[in-house]
Amino acid sequence: NATADGSGGNAGLGGLATGVFSVTLRAAATGADVAIAGLAEPIVLTIPLQLAADASERAFNCSRASDCLGRGACLPDGACACVSPFYGDSCELTAVCHFWDEADERWDTDGCRTLPTPDGGDERTLLCACDHLTDFAGISVPSSPDEAREVVQSVTINTFSSDDLVDVLTTPPPIAANPSVYALVFSLAGACALCLVLAAAKDAYDDRRELRRAAEMRARALERKQARAAAIAAGDTTSLRTTQEDLRSRAQKRTDDAAAYVDKQLDALEARAARLLQRRPIQVRARHETREAIAMAKGARSEAEREAARARVTAASERLGKGA
Structure with a gap:
């Protein structure tokens, strides 16, 4: 029945509050261990708590009942008679039944319950009800926020301090002991440095x-602008002449389109007049005016003459329509 300290790898658990012991059953005939698990009626185990033997081993002595946090009575010798599962100098600790899980290599509570001490029972023992047999122990767990804070604050973390850095930089490395390792490290560091230099040069x-x-593009744009300015200053009229000819060509096209439109309309009027003349006789004057308007429209050369011809053609058409 060996004892151990520590939490067995479980974060948040304190030290062992009891000894660690194993309970097994063996077959009488073969002497082989019998696996006990999943019992409907659990086995109740009584485990002694590890208490301070005398006042010299206690870090705290009580003087009144409140010193024991309401978890026990203060004895005349200054010790707190804690009610299980509480223990410690001032009953500040709580013991909980655990078993060792060999598969996960950790302390676990599945299948085990911590029982309160019955009236008249030994308050210096821990009662555990478990449905299997294995290695058992009572482990201290935080029972208050202050106790949990103390557990967290007691955890130490290894860090790389400034003193460690100074030691590393000032202590010569044992290159002779591991030449191949240091050669590889220095080669990789040199390759990294070379890559950084090449990357910076490429950028x-x-x-x-x-x-x-960008400078070349700006220079070419400036040259083109200066060339245009010089051509204008030298009196280069080629572009201006080309523009005037283009405008005259466009104006002539519009004139031709207008003349074609007028001719089309006059032809339509002549056809209509011919139909009217063939249908019934009309007044000589209306026929004469219609012919004059048509002749005037055909001989028109300016925009004003064409407008006047259009007006006369329209008036003649109206008169012909009335006489139809």
């Missing part, structure tokens, strides 16, 4: 190339 080259390309 600088790319920046210079982009700046040179």
